[in-house]
Amino acid sequence: MDSSGRGRAAVTLKDLAAELGIHVSTVSRVLHSDSAVARGAASKETARKVRDLAQLRGYSPDPQATGLRTRRTRAIGVIVPRLSDIVLATMYEGVEEAAAESNHSTFVMNSHDDLDEQRRKAEIMLARRVDGLILGDVHAGSSLVDDLVKRHVPFVLMNRRYPGFPSSTCDDTGGGRLVADHLWTTGHRSVAIIAGEPYASTGVDRTDGFVERWNELGGDVPGDRILPSRFDTEGGRRAGDELLSRPGEPPTAVFAVNDFAAIGAMGAFRAAGLVVGQDIAVVGFNDTSLAAQLPIPLSSVRSPMLEIGREAVGMLRRVMAGEDVASVRHRPELFVRESSASGAVGARRGVRVG
Amino acid sequence: MDSSGRGRAAVTLKDLAAELGIHVSTVSRVLHSDSAVARGAASKETARKVRDLAQLRGYSPDPQATGLRTRRTRAIGVIVPRLSDIVLATMYEGVEEAAAESNHSTFVMNSHDDLDEQRRKAEIMLARRVDGLILGDVHAGSSLVDDLVKRHVPFVLMNRRYPGFPSSTCDDTGGGRLVADHLWTTGHRSVAIIAGEPYASTGVDRTDGFVERWNELGGDVPGDRILPSRFDTEGGRRAGDELLSRPGEPPTAVFAVNDFAAIGAMGAFRAAGLVVGQDIAVVGFNDTSLAAQLPIPLSSVRSPMLEIGREAVGMLRRVMAGEDVASVRHRPELFVRESSASGAVGARRGVRVG
DNA sequence: AACTCTCACCCAAACGATTGGGTAAGGAGG
DNA sequence: CCTCCTTACCCAATCGTTTGGGTGAGAGTT
Numbered sequence: 001m002d003s004s005g006r007g008r009a010a011v012t013l014k015d016l017a018a019e020l021g022i023h024v025s026t027v028s029r030v031l032h033s034d035s036a037v038a039r040g041a042a043s044k045e046t047a048r049k050v051r052d053l054a055q056l057r058g059y060s061p062d063p064q065a066t067g068l069r070t071r072r073t074r075a076i077g078v079i080v081p082r083l084s085d086i087v088l089a090t091m092y093e094g095v096e097e098a099a100a101e102s103n104h105s106t107f108v109m110n111s112h113d114d115l116d117e118q119r120r121k122a123e124i125m126l127a128r129r130v131d132g133l134i135l136g137d138v139h140a141g142s143s144l145v146d147d148l149v150k151r152h153v154p155f156v157l158m159n160r161r162y163p164g165f166p167s168s169t170c171d172d173t174g175g176g177r178l179v180a181d182h183l184w185t186t187g188h189r190s191v192a193i194i195a196g197e198p199y200a201s202t203g204v205d206r207t208d209g210f211v212e213r214w215n216e217l218g219g220d221v222p223g224d225r226i227l228p229s230r231f232d233t234e235g236g237r238r239a240g241d242e243l244l245s246r247p248g249e250p251p252t253a254v255f256a257v258n259d260f261a262a263i264g265a266m267g268a269f270r271a272a273g274l275v276v277g278q279d280i281a282v283v284g285f286n287d288t289s290l291a292a293q294l295p296i297p298l299s300s301v302r303s304p305m306l307e308i309g310r311e312a313v314g315m316l317r318r319v320m321a322g323e324d325v326a327s328v329r330h331r332p333e334l335f336v337r338e339s340s341a342s343g344a345v346g347a348r349r350g351v352r353v354g
Numbered sequence: 355m356d357s358s359g360r361g362r363a364a365v366t367l368k369d370l371a372a373e374l375g376i377h378v379s380t381v382s383r384v385l386h387s388d389s390a391v392a393r394g395a396a397s398k399e400t401a402r403k404v405r406d407l408a409q410l411r412g413y414s415p416d417p418q419a420t421g422l423r424t425r426r427t428r429a430i431g432v433i434v435p436r437l438s439d440i441v442l443a444t445m446y447e448g449v450e451e452a453a454a455e456s457n458h459s460t461f462v463m464n465s466h467d468d469l470d471e472q473r474r475k476a477e478i479m480l481a482r483r484v485d486g487l488i489l490g491d492v493h494a495g496s497s498l499v500d501d502l503v504k505r506h507v508p509f510v511l512m513n514r515r516y517p518g519f520p521s522s523t524c525d526d527t528g529g530g531r532l533v534a535d536h537l538w539t540t541g542h543r544s545v546a547i548i549a550g551e552p553y554a555s556t557g558v559d560r561t562d563g564f565v566e567r568w569n570e571l572g573g574d575v576p577g578d579r580i581l582p583s584r585f586d587t588e589g590g591r592r593a594g595d596e597l598l599s600r601p602g603e604p605p606t607a608v609f610a611v612n613d614f615a616a617i618g619a620m621g622a623f624r625a626a627g628l629v630v631g632q633d634i635a636v637v638g639f640n641d642t643s644l645a646a647q648l649p650i651p652l653s654s655v656r657s658p659m660l661e662i663g664r665e666a667v668g669m670l671r672r673v674m675a676g677e678d679v680a681s682v683r684h685r686p687e688l689f690v691r692e693s694s695a696s697g698a699v700g701a702r703r704g705v706r707v708g
Numbered sequence: 709a710a711c712t713c714t715c716a717c718c719c720a721a722a723c724g725a726t727t728g729g730g731t732a733a734g735g736a737g738g
Numbered sequence: 739c740c741t742c743c744t745t746a747c748c749c750a751a752t753c754g755t756t757t758g759g760g761t762g763a764g765a766g767t768t
Contacts, residue, residue, distance in 0.1 A: 010483075012754055023718050028756060040715060060481045064421040065754030068723045073418065083446055084643075089438040093464055100463075105482055107459055110447055127414045128459055129364075233647035263647060270649040289438075293587035293617060295624040295649060366724055377748050382726060394745060419724030422753045712767080719760070730749070737742080 011057045020049060027054075031061075067129065075105045076316060077125030080136040080159075081113040085231065086288050087258075087305060088136055091159055094309020095134060102317060104131070111137045113197070118144055126153065132316045138162045139199040154320045158312040160201040166319065167327045168312040170303035172202050175332035176209025176255075178301055179283050182334055183253045184217045188281060190249065192225040194239040194256040194265055203231070206257040206285055206301075225251060229261055236264025244272050253281035253340065259288045259300055266296065266339070281340035297337035304330045365411045374403060381408075385415075421483065429459045430670060431479030434490040434513075435467040439585065440642050441612075441659060442490055445513055448663025449488060456671060458485075465491045467551070472498055480507065486670045492516045493553040508674045512666040514555040520673065521681045522666040524657035526556050529686035530563025530609075532655055533637050536688055537607045538571045542635060544603065546579040548593040548610040548619055557585070560611040560639055560655075579605065583615055590618025598626050607635035607694065613642045613654055620650065620693070635694035651691035658684045 013031075017024040022042075029041035030050040042050065053059075067073045078095055080088040092108055099106045107128065109121040118137060122144065125133060133155035138145060145165055148155050157167035183191060193210060196203020211221050227242060229235035236256055243265075244250055256262035262284030266276050274280050276296050284291060287302035311328050318325045367385075371378040376396075383395030384404040396404065407413075421427045432449055434442040446462055453460045461484065463475040472491060476498065479487060487509035492499060499519055502509050511521035537545060547564060550557020565575050581596060583589035590610055597619075598604055610616035616638030620630050628634050630650050638645055641656035665682050672679045 010754095013756095014754075022716095024755085025719080025757075026717060028754095032756090041717080043716060046716080062422070062754050063482055064418045064427065065723090066756080067418040068416070068422055068725095068753090069755045069757085071723075082443075083437055084440050084443040086438050086440060086443075089436075089440075089443050092437055096463060100478070105461055105478070108462055109450060109454075124454070124459070128417055233644055237647055260644075263644065263649075266649045267647050267651070276649070290587055290614075290617065290644075293591055293621050295617075295620045295630070297621070364724095367726095368724075376746095378725080379727075379749080380747060382724095386726090395747080397746060400746080416724050419753090420726080422724080422755095423726050425753075710768090712765105714765080715763090717761085717763105719758105721758095722756085724753105726752085728749105728751095731747085733745090733747105735742100735744080738740090 010062065011059050012062070013059075016050065016053055016057065016059060020046075020053060022046065022050075026050075031059075072131050073129050074103060075107060075128065075130045076132050076134060076313070077122070077128070077130040078106050078108045078134045078136065079111050079118060079121050079125070080108060082110045083108060085260075086290075087286050087303075088159065090288075090305040091136060091309035091312075094306035094311075095158070095313055096309075097306075098310040098313035102313070104313075113137055113139070113199075115139065115142065115144075118142070122148070132156075132320045134158050134312050134316055136160070138165075138201075140201065140204070141199070154316065156312055156315045156319055156325070158308060161205075161327060161329075162201065165327075166315055166325045168308050168315055169201070169327070169329055170308060170332050171329035172205035172303075172332075173209035173212070174329070175285060175301040175303065175334075176206040176211075176257075177213035178332065178334040179206075179255050179285075180210045180213035180217065180219075182299070182336060182340065183255070183281065183283065184214065184219060186253075186281070186340065188251075188253040189219060190251045191219070191221060191253045191255065192227065192243055192251040193221065194229050194236055194254060194258075194261050195226050196229055196231055196235075196257045196261065198228055200231075203228075203257045206255075210255055229256075231258045231261060233260045233264035233267070236261030236266075237268050238264070240265035240268025244268065250274075250280065253283070255283050257285050259284035259286050259291050259298060262298055262300070262339075263290070263294065266294075266298070277338045277341055283340050287335055292335070292337065294339075296339050299337045299340040300335055302333045302335055304332075364416065365413050366416070367413075370404065370407055370411065370413060374400075374407060376400065376404075380404075385413075426485050427483050428457060429461060429482065429484045430486045430488060430667070431476070431482070431484040432460050432462045432488045432490065432512075433465050433472060433475050433479070434462060436464045437462060439614075440644075441640050441657075442513065444642075444659040445490060445663035445666075448660035448665075449512070449667055450663075451660075452664040452667035456667070458667070467491055467493070467553075469493065469496065469498075472496070476502070480505075486510075486674045488512050488666050488670055490514070492519075492521075492555075494555065494558070495553070508670065510666055510669045510673055510679070512662060515559075515681060515683075516555065519681075520669055520679045522662050522669055523555070523681070523683055524662060524686050525683035526559035526657075526686075527563035527566070528683070529639060529655040529657065529688075530560040530565075530611075531567035532686065532688040533560075533609050533639075534564045534567035534571065534573075536653070536690060536694065537609070537635065537637065538568065538573060540635070540694065542605075542607040543573060544605045545573070545575060545607045545609065546581065546597055546605040547575065548583050548590055548608060548612075548615050549580050550583055550585055550589075550611045550615065552582055554585075557582075557611045560609075564609055583610075585612045585615060587614045587618035587621070590615030590620075591622050592618070594619035594622025598622065604628075604634065607637070609637050611639050613638035613640050613645050613652065616652055616654070616693075617644070617648070620648075620652070631692045631695055637694050641689055646689070646691065648693075650693050653691045653694040654689055656687045656689055658686075
């Protein structure tokens with residue numbers, strides 16, 4: 001692993017000090033040399049010897065001891081709805097990367113979008129004495145954030161936003177608007193939205209953005225064409241089935257606020273004999289790696305998930321440093337693919353574009 | 355959060371002791387009451403008062419201090435190729451659950467299946483003084499495991515196995531055999547395997563199991579019909595394209611050792627005008643939540659991912675306790691869906707079943 | 709020659725919990 | 739009355755680092 005063959009126990013400052021015949025505090029200060037603590041710690045010569053020996057013996061400071069003394073762990077806690085959701089997992093990859101760069105470690109836990117579990121997991125993290133928290137699962141109206149503020153716990157939000165607290169998210173409203181523009185210009189006038197869970201700002205904002213823009217363009221999205229749903233394929237499937245089961249013509253285009261819901265909806269449509277991309281357009285959100293590779297490639301709004309995760313860490317570091325930080329909304333980008341390829345639907349149903 | 359409104363600093367044993375007018379060691383022993391350390395620590399009456407006060411003040415032991423003294427962190431490190439792979443993410447959910455139940459916390463890191471990164475991440479975990487390691491990304495022939503043994507680091511493998519070391523995996527060979535049986539009995543005789551990365555036992559074992567059983571049944575899988583691939587949709591797509599680009603008839607059935615690769619392959623087949631489930635059968639592996647919900651539902655071998663993760667924790671705990679533990683291979687189960695619905699291919703190409 | 713600086717270190721007290729070893733008071737047994 | 743055992747505690751060292759505050763030797767200043 002490293003040059004040293006340390007057998008059982010880790011080497012300590014004391015070991016190094018003893019071997020060099022100097023005091024442990026001197027060793028400590030030398031190995032801190034970057035910070036101001038290193039004042040007049042030691043002569044150049046001694047410093048070199050200390051560093052060489054530390055290297056040779058494979059010294060690495062004991063984080064328990066350091067933490068005990070300094071009251072900080074260099075650990076940050078991350079709570080997400082579920083890591084098996086590729087979106088959150090990808091954001092977490094960004095978090096891990098950025099945290100590692102600033103020498104922090106991360107604990108992740110799944111809350112399964114359950115309010116009790118969120119609190120429980122936060123409590124566990126705090127018992128672990130993390131320096132700060134990144135919440136990827138905040139619910140609209142949750143009181144957890146207020147409690148954290150009262151307890152002076154540094155934290156930031158990720159993925160979902162919550163007015164009044166710093167968050168690193170996608171510009172979901174903007175993303176919804178992109179989809180509205182796309183579907184409108186390709187000739188659609190009858191649309192539906194698979195809107196996700198009402199407690200998640202992601203789904204709500206994407207829906208609002210779409211509706212807002214759609215109205216600006218002169219369109220209308222009837223209330224019953226906005227279907228709440230779970231964020232997984234199952235949820236999309238159900239919403240898709242529900243849409244088709246209604247009397248009257250189904251919409252010519254469907255915007256699902258999440259790729260997985262979109263895939264589920266595609267399944268429902270196909271089962272009903274509709275060809276996605278021809279009989280009905282489908283657009284998803286997040287542009288997960290799957291979207292482009294599906295048998296019928298899925299149009300999707302790409303959200304910079306890795307960047308959102310990285311930014312969350314940067315923001316948290318500033319919060320921990322006592323700064324005031326503003327929320328960041330990352331710019332989304334629409335990728336049009338076969339599932340909503342232009343014109344097809346309009347042509348079949350007689351609505352031609354521009 | 356909890357009953358107490360602790361403002362800034364956490365309450366310590368010393369605080370409790372001072373408030374009750376007894377010695378901190380007495381408090382410590384009382385709060386340990388389960389273990390033998392609690393000997394004749396205190397009278398029933400005192401013990402009750404201690405526990406009540408601890409509860410009231412929201413005492414929670416400082417893990418740094420405890421760790422410093424006891425030399426154990428109750429933290430375990432988990433290294434996976436990437437959490438954005440739903441398979442590993444799900445296993446990690448099992449790990450987190452089981453770890454929480456035994457009062458352990460987990461650090462996860464992504465190694466991106468890179469040998470250097472594996473070592474680096476392991477090193478970071480050890481610097482954090484984790485009590486043990488769960489490796490979900492072991493490579494065939496990697497020397498990392500040997501080094502860990504030399505350094506007396508307790509660890510177990512998950513997801514992938516490595517002969518000679520305890521692992522919690524799916525019975526991948528058995529899973530491959532299930533697929534062979536299924537495709538053979540539905541009349542296929544010309545098959546191909548999208549085999550995954552050669553350094554991962556998962557892909558290798560699934561392939562070997564398939565070939566082994568196929569041969570037993572009297573079939574033959576030509577070497578050039580076994581295509582290595584990445585484990586993602588992209589990898590499956592490429593392998594699918596490659597298969598179709600070859601001269602001669604394509605196979606009537608394809609076994610991809612991973613659902614994502616299977617989805618990629620389905621994309622390739624569809625792009626070439628083949629209807630999956632009619633012109634060509636596809637079977638995946640892992641039965642991720644996506645498989646059943648795809649527009650063309652994918653046949654897949656379900657591996658008990660959560661259970662594999664939970665088991666890994668159980669095994670690690672035993673390893674940490676100094677026991678010898680044997681590897682566990684969890685039983686897989688085949689779910690047949692439209693992508694390889696029986697008969698269709700055989701009928702079209704004139705090979706009837708039974 | 710008396711002084712003030714640096715320099716290059718050392719000292720020791722924390723941080724919070726654990727744990728082997730006291731010990732004083734009270735009761736039982738002989 | 740003396741000894742021994744419980745009971746119910748207390749004492750103090752220890753884990754590995756950090757960090758405010760010495761200190762003694764030599765150089766430089768006046």
